[in-house]
Every structure is written in C-alpha cells, then in structure tokens.
Amino acid sequence: MANIGYVGLGTMGGQMVNRFLEKGHSVTGYNRTRSKAQWLIDKGLKFADSPRAVAASTEFVTIERTKSVEAATARGESANFSPLSMSHWALERVRL
Numbered sequence: 001m002a003n004i005g006y007v008g009l010g011t012m013g014g015q016m017v018n019r020f021l022e023k024g025h026s027v028t029g030y031n032r033t034r035s036k037a038q039w040l041i042d043k044g045l046k047f048a049d050s051p052r053a054v055a056a057s058t059e060f061v062t063i064e065r066t067k068s069v070e071a072a073t074a075r076g077e078s079a080n081f082s083p084l085s086m087s088h089w090a091l092e093r094v095r096l
C-alpha cells in the first residue's frame with residue numbers, strides 16, 4: 001500500500017482521498033479549513049498541520065490547484081502554501 005500525501009481536500013481532493021482510504025492506502029492530508037476534512041479524518045486520514053508536514057511524511061504529494069490558490073501564491077499571498085514551491089504543484093509518481 002502507498003503512503004500518499006494530499007494538499008487541498010475540497011470537492012475533488014476530498015473524493016480522491018476518500019477513494020485512496022477505501023482502497024486501504026495510508027493518506028496524510030492538509031486543508032486550509034480543517035473542519036472540512038473532518039469526514040476524512042473520521043475515515044482514517046492523518047491530518048497534518050501544514051503542506052510541508054505532508055511532504056515530509058509521505059512518498060509523494062498531490063496538490064489541488066485551484067485558480068484562487070494559484071493566484072494567491074503567484075502574488076506571494078498564500079501563507080498556507082508558501083512552504084511549497086510552484087514546482088511541487090504536480091502529481092509526482094503515483095503508482096496505485
């Protein structure tokens with residue numbers, strides 16, 4: 001089983017993580033609004049305090065890239081995402 005990291009647990013990310021958990025993978029995730037991830041925590045998601053903490057504890061990280069996050073990061077305004085460079089905004093090496 002894979003050790004997956006996921007940043008951004010909105011509609012898309014939440015459903016992806018839900019599927020990973022249902023398949024028995026270990027998932028560590030982060031979302032700006034923690035309460036929106038509670039249903040996934042109840043299903044076994046390990047919630048991390050920051051995107052950096054997700055990256056540090058997993059084999060690869062998927063980041064949901066919304067227009068608002070992209071724009072905020074481009075302006076250097078998104079403190080939540082600043083630990084990760086734009087180059088990390090990609091799906092890296094997924095083997096499921």
Ligand SMILES: NC(=O)c1ccc[n+]([C@@H]2O[C@H](COP(=O)([O-])OP(=O)(O)OC[C@H]3O[C@@H](n4cnc5c(N)ncnc54)[C@H](OP(=O)(O)O)[C@@H]3O)[C@@H](O)[C@H]2O)c1
Nearest residue numbers: 008009010011012013032033036064065066068069072080
């Ligand atoms: N939904 C679909 O069916 C679908 C299908 C195909 C592709 N997509 C693509 O998937 C991506 C995500 O879509 P979605 O439907 O999942 O969107 P969404 O439900 O609105 O989720 C957006 C995510 O981005 C986070 N976020 C937004 N602005 C942020 C900011 N300034 N700083 C930190 N976090 C921020 C939100 O965190 P909070 O929870 O804290 O707000 C949430 O985790 C988009 O690129 C979309 O085009 C979606």
